[in-house]
Amino acid sequence: MIDTLDPIPPGNIWAIDPSERVPIPFYLSTVQAGFPNPAENFLRQRLNLQDLCVQHPDATYFVEAAGESMIEDYIYPGSILVVDAALLVESGKIIVCWVNGACTVKRFVRYGKLVVLFPSNAHYTPLYIHPETDQFLVLGVVVRIVSKPPRWDSDQLKTAQDYVRTHRRE
Amino acid sequence: MYGLIDVNNMYVSCERSFNPSLNGKPVIALGNNDHCVIARSQEAKNVGIKMGQPLFQIRELIEQHQVQICSSNFELYGDLSSRLMSLLTNFADHVEPYSIDEAFVQIDTSFEGIYPSYQGLGSAMRDTVAQWLRLPICVGFGLTKTLAKVANKCAKTRPELEGVCVINSLESANEALSDFKIKDLWGVGSRYAAMLKKNGIETALQLRDVGDIDWVRDRMTVNGVRMVYELRGYPCRLLEINAPPKKTICTAMSFGQLIPDLKNITDALTTYLARCCEKLRRQESLARHVTVFLHTNPNRKTPGNGLPAKQYSASRSIRLPHHTNHLPDFLRYAIPVVENLLQLGYNYQKVGIILNDIVPESFRQQGVFSDWPDEKALQIGKTIDRLNHRYGRDKVRLASQLYQPDWSQVQGSLSQAYTTDWKQILKAS
Numbered sequence: 097m098i099d100t101l102d103p104i105p106p107g108n109i110w111a112i113d114p115s116e117r118v119p120i121p122f123y124l125s126t127v128q129a130g131f132p133n134p135a136e137n138f139l140r141q142r143l144n145l146q147d148l149c150v151q152h153p154d155a156t157y158f159v160e161a162a163g164e165s166m167i168e169d170y171i172y173p174g175s176i177l178v179v180d181a182a183l184l185v186e187s188g189k190i191i192v193c194w195v196n197g198a199c200t201v202k203r204f205v206r207y208g209k210l211v212v213l214f215p216s217n218a219h220y221t222p223l224y225i226h227p228e229t230d231q232f233l234v235l236g237v238v239v240r241i242v243s244k245p246p247r248w249d250s251d252q253l254k255t256a257q258d259y260v261r262t263h264r265r266e
Numbered sequence: 267m268y269g270l271i272d273v274n275n276m277y278v279s280c281e282r283s284f285n286p287s288l289n290g291k292p293v294i295a296l297g298n299n300d301h302c303v304i305a306r307s308q309e310a311k312n313v314g315i316k317m318g319q320p321l322f323q324i325r326e327l328i329e330q331h332q333v334q335i336c337s338s339n340f341e342l343y344g345d346l347s348s349r350l351m352s353l354l355t356n357f358a359d360h361v362e363p364y365s366i367d368e369a370f371v372q373i374d375t376s377f378e379g380i381y382p383s384y385q386g387l388g389s390a391m392r393d394t395v396a397q398w399l400r401l402p403i404c405v406g407f408g409l410t411k412t413l414a415k416v417a418n419k420c421a422k423t424r425p426e427l428e429g430v431c432v433i434n435s436l437e438s439a440n441e442a443l444s445d446f447k448i449k450d451l452w453g454v455g456s457r458y459a460a461m462l463k464k465n466g467i468e469t470a471l472q473l474r475d476v477g478d479i480d481w482v483r484d485r486m487t488v489n490g491v492r493m494v495y496e497l498r499g500y501p502c503r504l505l506e507i508n509a510p511p512k513k514t515i516c517t518a519m520s521f522g523q524l525i526p527d528l529k530n531i532t533d534a535l536t537t538y539l540a541r542c543c544e545k546l547r548r549q550e551s552l553a554r555h556v557t558v559f560l561h562t563n564p565n566r567k568t569p570g571n572g573l574p575a576k577q578y579s580a581s582r583s584i585r586l587p588h589h590t591n592h593l594p595d596f597l598r599y600a601i602p603v604v605e606n607l608l609q610l611g612y613n614y615q616k617v618g619i620i621l622n623d624i625v626p627e628s629f630r631q632q633g634v635f636s637d638w639p640d641e642k643a644l645q646i647g648k649t650i651d652r653l654n655h656r657y658g659r660d661k662v663r664l665a666s667q668l669y670q671p672d673w674s675q676v677q678g679s680l681s682q683a684y685t686t687d688w689k690q691i692l693k694a695s
Binding site: 155 | 285286287289340341343344347348349350351352353355359361363365366397398399400507508512544545548684685688691692693694695
């Protein structure tokens with residue numbers, strides 16, 4: 097029974113028709129005359145990052161990382177994490193979860209009844225979760241990390257230029 | 267076998283899905299302009315907050331019980347709803363989204379080998395939705411849609427069933443229907459309920475076992491007969507996989523503040539008409555009949571003396587010479603109408619539009635005295651829709667539409683659009 101008075105804008109109700117979800121792999125041509133395009137039989141759908149990163153579209157969420165606690169696992173501030181809620185949470189996996197209301201990304205380790213969340217940065221300490229006293233809820237397992245490559249600062253650039261200068265053949 | 271899946275306290279559950287610190291606390295969601303309560307968590311129900319209650323009446327309750335308030339975030343609710351509907355296709359081939367938080371499914375008998383029982387299938391659905399979307403659902407199974415509705419209600423009201431109720435035998439049907447009040451039955455409104463009660467029918471079981479089916483037909487039309495047959499286990503309402511296009515389209519939202527002047531009202535009218543045209547194009551239709559209405563706030567008191575303020579409301583309909591879904595075509599007629607209706611000196615709360623006489627785009631008739639609608643104009647509408655879909659709502663719009671209007675809605679405690687806007691996604695440290 098719906099718990100509301102206002103009508104829902106129809107734009108927010110989407111009918112799902114699985115029969116319409118058909119990717120068309122080959123290019124159909126209506127060319128009647130002339131030399132046929134020899135590549136036509138080989139035309140395929142262009143590669144799509146979504147297909148690579150997202151296994152369960154209905155259970156996948158994107159989360160932005162903040163802070164440097166996972167820097168050794170290549171998760172930098174501003175990295176976009178692809179989080180799959182359909183996967184099983186196992187010890188050793190990187191997960192996104194809420195601990196007492198705060199959203200965090202850490203490595204999950206189960207130790208008996210205790211859950212421990214390990215950062216991957218030597219400057220941070222692990223987080224102990226007590227099942228009775230702490231509020232703990234898992235969003236999902238991190239399956240991909242999307243980051244921009246780090247930029248060189250002026251010193252690194254200068255070092256590189258110096259290297260070229262000193263090693264260049266006279 | 268039919269099933270009805272429904273999310274408990276949908277809007278509040280969606281807020282909790284991305285903010286688990288709301289779990290266990292009383293939470294309410296507010297409707298347009300944060301005026302009144304449109305969803306309550308169980309905790310909020312327990313402290314006595316009523317459905318549809320205006321916010322100002324419950325200020326003390328909110329203070330006293332630390333009730334958490336959420337403005338309605340339909341972007342989030344809509345996305346979670348579509349994820350739910352799509353997820354259900356993993357369990358059943360046929361899914362009919364019935365409302366934002368409800369869906370009918372049809373389970374073929376071939377599934378019977380895969381799941382140990384309907385009870386087990388229901389539990390599997392509940393567990394999956396809880397893990398993937400963090401939403402609590404109830405599942406009801408029955409031989410017909412009406413029985414599935416009854417089963418779902420039982421699953422909701424009887425905690426010992428753990429959210430899944432199956433009506434697949436005469437005994438289970440008798441048990442569920444015998445204490446099921448007739449007014450809660452799907453398709454029975456308050457009038458039919460009163461009429462049936464007067465005739466001694468108070469439970470769904472009594473309606474099912476009614477002796478004289480013609481008596482039902484006389485009083486409740488053929489729909490009543492269908493209802494009785496559905497209760498007896500003969501499906502009369504089938505799954506509507508492809509919803510038929512709408513016959514009427516309406517947009518009427520209250521302003522965030524009261525508006526006295528023509529300029530802002532015409533602007534709101536333009537924006538609402540633009541929405542209506544988008545809706546028309548989405549279902550590939552054209553409309554011809556426009557009704558414009560506007561009114562003041564009927565609950566407003568005059569500041570100072572506290573007497574009820576002077577009220578004004580008016581509406582007018584016009585028939586265009588041709589069918590169209592092109593915004594400027596509608597505006598040419600709607601703006602003079604609103605100029606005509608408007609009386610100066612009042613503060614208006616709402617302006618609204620209703621479109622009627624809707625026909626499919628492909629079956630329109632050419633007007634006798636006009637060449638409209640212009641094919642080019644219809645094509646432009648489609649292009650604008652595609653651009654706005656890609657670059658954000660109202661990125662391409664008429665110059666007369668304000669982008670950040672003064673009258674826009676009040677949404678004091680809106681949560682983020684976690685799943686539909688890159689700038690608003692969840693942050694994890």
